[in-house]
Amino acid sequence: MTSRPASSPAPARRSLRVVAMMGLTALALTACSSTSTPQAAQDTGAGGPVEGGTLVYAEVTPINNWQTQAARFYEKSNVLNSVLDRLTYFDAEQGELVPWIASEFSANAAATEFTFTIRPGVTFSDGSPLDAEAVKLNLDALGLGIESAQIQPNVDFAGYSSAEVVGENQVKVTLPSPNANFLRATSSVTAGLVSPATLKLDAAGQSAISQISGSGPFTFESEKPDEEVVLAKRADYAWAPETAENQGDAYLDRVVIKYLPEVAHRAGAVQSGQVDLVRGLQPLDEEALTASGNQVLPAEGIDLTVNMAAVRIGSGKLADENVRRALQIGIDRQSIKDTVLSDSYELAGSVLNHQAPGFVDLSDELEYQPDEARALLDEAGWDVGADGIREKDGVKLEVTVTSSNNSVVIKPAFELIEQQWREIGVKLDNRAGDNTFLATAMPDPDVEFFGTRQFIYGGLGPIFEPADNTMTHTSDEDLNVIFAAERAAAPGPERNELLAQEQRALVVDKAYSLVLWDEVQVYGAHSDTHVEFTSGTAPVFQGAWKTGG
Amino acid sequence: MARYLAQRVGQALLVVWLAYTLVFLAVQLLPSDPVTIFLTVDSAVDQAAIDTMKSQYGYDQPLAVQYLHQLAGLFSGDFGYSLASGQSVRDRISGVAGSTVALAGSAFIIAVVIAVLLVAAATLTRRNAVRRVLVNLPPLFSAIPVFWLGLVLLELLSIRWGVMSLFPDGSFLSLAVPVLVLAIIVSAPVAQVLLKGMNHVYEQPFIDVLRAKGASRSWIFFRHALKNAAGPALTITGITVGTLFAGSVITETVFARSGLGSVVLQAVTTQDVPLVQGLVLLTATVFVVVNLIVDLLYPLLDPRILKSNGQGAPRALAA
Numbered sequence: 001m002t003s004r005p006a007s008s009p010a011p012a013r014r015s016l017r018v019v020a021m022m023g024l025t026a027l028a029l030t031a032c033s034s035t036s037t038p039q040a041a042q043d044t045g046a047g048g049p050v051e052g053g054t055l056v057y058a059e060v061t062p063i064n065n066w067q068t069q070a071a072r073f074y075e076k077s078n079v080l081n082s083v084l085d086r087l088t089y090f091d092a093e094q095g096e097l098v099p100w101i102a103s104e105f106s107a108n109a110a111a112t113e114f115t116f117t118i119r120p121g122v123t124f125s126d127g128s129p130l131d132a133e134a135v136k137l138n139l140d141a142l143g144l145g146i147e148s149a150q151i152q153p154n155v156d157f158a159g160y161s162s163a164e165v166v167g168e169n170q171v172k173v174t175l176p177s178p179n180a181n182f183l184r185a186t187s188s189v190t191a192g193l194v195s196p197a198t199l200k201l202d203a204a205g206q207s208a209i210s211q212i213s214g215s216g217p218f219t220f221e222s223e224k225p226d227e228e229v230v231l232a233k234r235a236d237y238a239w240a241p242e243t244a245e246n247q248g249d250a251y252l253d254r255v256v257i258k259y260l261p262e263v264a265h266r267a268g269a270v271q272s273g274q275v276d277l278v279r280g281l282q283p284l285d286e287e288a289l290t291a292s293g294n295q296v297l298p299a300e301g302i303d304l305t306v307n308m309a310a311v312r313i314g315s316g317k318l319a320d321e322n323v324r325r326a327l328q329i330g331i332d333r334q335s336i337k338d339t340v341l342s343d344s345y346e347l348a349g350s351v352l353n354h355q356a357p358g359f360v361d362l363s364d365e366l367e368y369q370p371d372e373a374r375a376l377l378d379e380a381g382w383d384v385g386a387d388g389i390r391e392k393d394g395v396k397l398e399v400t401v402t403s404s405n406n407s408v409v410i411k412p413a414f415e416l417i418e419q420q421w422r423e424i425g426v427k428l429d430n431r432a433g434d435n436t437f438l439a440t441a442m443p444d445p446d447v448e449f450f451g452t453r454q455f456i457y458g459g460l461g462p463i464f465e466p467a468d469n470t471m472t473h474t475s476d477e478d479l480n481v482i483f484a485a486e487r488a489a490a491p492g493p494e495r496n497e498l499l500a501q502e503q504r505a506l507v508v509d510k511a512y513s514l515v516l517w518d519e520v521q522v523y524g525a526h527s528d529t530h531v532e533f534t535s536g537t538a539p540v541f542q543g544a545w546k547t548g549g
Numbered sequence: 550m551a552r553y554l555a556q557r558v559g560q561a562l563l564v565v566w567l568a569y570t571l572v573f574l575a576v577q578l579l580p581s582d583p584v585t586i587f588l589t590v591d592s593a594v595d596q597a598a599i600d601t602m603k604s605q606y607g608y609d610q611p612l613a614v615q616y617l618h619q620l621a622g623l624f625s626g627d628f629g630y631s632l633a634s635g636q637s638v639r640d641r642i643s644g645v646a647g648s649t650v651a652l653a654g655s656a657f658i659i660a661v662v663i664a665v666l667l668v669a670a671a672t673l674t675r676r677n678a679v680r681r682v683l684v685n686l687p688p689l690f691s692a693i694p695v696f697w698l699g700l701v702l703l704e705l706l707s708i709r710w711g712v713m714s715l716f717p718d719g720s721f722l723s724l725a726v727p728v729l730v731l732a733i734i735v736s737a738p739v740a741q742v743l744l745k746g747m748n749h750v751y752e753q754p755f756i757d758v759l760r761a762k763g764a765s766r767s768w769i770f771f772r773h774a775l776k777n778a779a780g781p782a783l784t785i786t787g788i789t790v791g792t793l794f795a796g797s798v799i800t801e802t803v804f805a806r807s808g809l810g811s812v813v814l815q816a817v818t819t820q821d822v823p824l825v826q827g828l829v830l831l832t833a834t835v836f837v838v839v840n841l842i843v844d845l846l847y848p849l850l851d852p853r854i855l856k857s858n859g860q861g862a863p864r865a866l867a868a
Contacts, residue, residue, distance in 0.1 A: 061815065064634040064636070145598075150602070152598040153598065203635035204636050204637075224807065225807055226808070226811050226812070258716050259805055260716075260805055261805060262805070264704075265704075268707075269708070272711060274715050
């Protein structure tokens with residue numbers, strides 16, 4: 001442990017801020033007490049944020065590659081979120097992008113030119129300025145990759161060609177073809193800004209959190225590889241996203257990130273007070289945690305698709321749209337929620353989460369209709385065989401699902417679907433949670449289902465469009481026309497109509513995505529912990545605090 | 550002796566080389582290359598990105614070139630690069646090996662102590678009931694799943710009673726408890742074989758001679774019987790390296806410790822093939838070296854082995 005930095009802010013300023021915060025919080029509490037999570041009202045003293053203290057946060061697995069654009073896993077992005085700032089921030093409450101390091105941003109009508117005005121006075125933790133030049137270097141590294149360091153381009157920046165510094169403090173990005181999703185991509189943790197010195201390091205250097213210099217509210221303090229990372233707050237931090245409640249430096253002095261691979265201990269770790277916040281709570285543990293006076297905090301994954309079984313038609317068994325539709329309505333989603341999920345999980349209404357911009361509610365089309373499903377399968381020529389499994393031309397309707405073990409609920413969910421599909425004469429081989437199988441099944445179009453959820457900073461197109469996409473391994477001409485139009489359309493009613501067409505096609509008409517539940521990461525928190533989350537489910541430690549410090 | 554030594558060392562090197570080659574071939578049998586496997590875990594990836602990374606790591610070269618290149622690398626201590634962290638495999642492994650050596654090494658010593666004490670107590674006790682309980686402990690030990698014991702101990706000690714941390718914090722208990730959990734499973738086969746060997750030794754006429762001369766029970770046990778029964782137990786001890794390593798993977802996960810176990814788990818779940826290859830090579834080497842040491846210790850226990858022309862060290866258990 002290094003010594004704490006000398007307390008630079010004048011005490012007067014601080015106490016003033018605390019008073020102001022208390023007032024604001026009291027207002028907020030009276031104004032929207034009905035919308036706050038029922039478990040959150042643990043603080044008895046009705047006090048505002050408390051300065052100081054160390055928050056212990058337990059992640060699921062250790063990470064040793066902190067390279068920015070590889071931060072597509074929660075384990076990384078949840079930590080890097082506090083170390084790296086981005087040009088823009090997606091405010092979930094308003095449902096729109098708000099200024100962050102870019103105090104202003106705009107796109108031309110064709111969605112090919114994007115201009116960012118860089119906020120003055122921002123510095124990286126190594127002391128260098130976060131100016132237009134630094135932003136250009138970062139955008140180039142994200143869009144083009146860094147060949148000398150063997151770093152690949154960021155997948156959300158597809159089609160990027162160049163950025164140039166214009167005017168005094170502006171950066172202009174020009175894309176060869178329209179991409180209205182580009183701005184949203186700049187809000188992702190995988191587009192976090194690092195200092196020019198960090199960009200010059202080799203791959204191993206850029207992967208080491210000790211060497212990453214960002215402009216975020218916390219900086220690296222110490223590390224025990226595979227066991228813990230300690231972050232200390234930046235006392236001079238003053239450039240939070242425009243809508244953040246806390247506009248100054250973090251309340252907490254320190255965040256300690258530990259790893260708790262064992263799922264059985266997550267609730268107990270919080271209950272015994274050994275950690276203040278833990279990710280990956282099992283639905284089973286939620287009730288016990290709430291009953292013990294602690295909190296269950298579901299963080300909605302608005303930046304991701306819902307959890308789904310993406311359909312591959314390579315084996316031919318699901319080539320007929322009617323068969324896919326039958327399987328879509330052959331899933332009893334409510335029973336999945338009642339059996340393996342909890343109240344923290346909302347059933348999917350589309351391939352987008354309920355709060356995502358452009359969401360269209362298709363839940364009427366997703367009702368459980370086993371009879372209708374059977375009729376569709378009959379119509380498609382799949383007849384029930386002697387063992388109850390349908391067959392056609394001597395082929396049995398046996399299908400396989402693959403998925404990683406990253407979600408605590410995906411395997412039991414598919415176990416239930418296996419039973420439900422059995423009712424309509426379909427046999428599901430459940431390989432969910434088997435990572436070894438996943439490696440071979442992922443590139444195999446013959447494995448019918450891929451259980452997953454994906455970040456959609458580039459929209460749905462990049463996931464479903466390419467011919468070699470791992471979701472469907474199918475490039476659908478009709479869909480691609482809509483994806484292309486959506487990418488080119490500026491935000492507004494016209495684009496929303498295109499988004500609606502995409503969702504309807506993916507979920508209903510073509511049924512390439514058997515949607516299950518909205519992506520949510522369920523956190524367990526001690527009764528003293530106060531924390532909110534980004535639209536990508538990362539905890540916002542800049543605004544977090546602990547009752548009693 | 551020189552011939553025996555050369556033969557055993559040669560065999561050891563052959564086994565390591567074969568293990569490496571088999572892993573290399575097994576990786577080639579996978580439907581795609583290590584880079585594609587790594588990049589496509591749980592996400593959709595651009596083919597161009599895969600191709601670039603493949604050429605950067607040399608996976609676009611012909612098989613024979615890759616194999617010879619990797620093999621040449623091994624001799625200069627270059628085990629390739631971990632795809633996940635970009636670190637060299639050597640740095641990644643050596644960074645955490647110390648923690649595992651401490652855990653597995655202590656567990657191994659404690660396991661041997663547990664086994665010897667248990668067998669001594671079972672052999673020396675005059676009470677049949679006590680003896681019956683003691684001889685049934687090793688089968689019980691081997692039946693207890695490592696993760697279950699670890700979970701139960703943590704639930705009680707850390708969550709219920711709050712006397713130890715869920716995380717390794719350098720305290721005595723945070724090392725002692727995982728060591729004990731691992732030692733218990735490892736002690737089981739050693740104790741079982743030692744017990745069997747002991748029964749055999751006590752049937753030998755020389756024990757009667759010792760008794761007739763008035764030697765005490767403990768003198769007979771520690772000075773004569775133990776050495777005679779130690780051979781098969783030594784062999785099984787060499788083989789427990791595997792149990793020790795597998796147990797470390799689980800123990801490190803349950804106790805949130807860094808170490809080879811957690812690296813193995815990460816390497817396998819993220820499909821980081823170069824790292825897995827490095828770990829397999831390390832495991833094979835450790836296994837072979839430990840068994841080589843056992844083989845070399847054998848003649849010290851039983852000089853007849855050298856006379857049998859270097860063949861057929863009594864690897865068959867006494868059972």
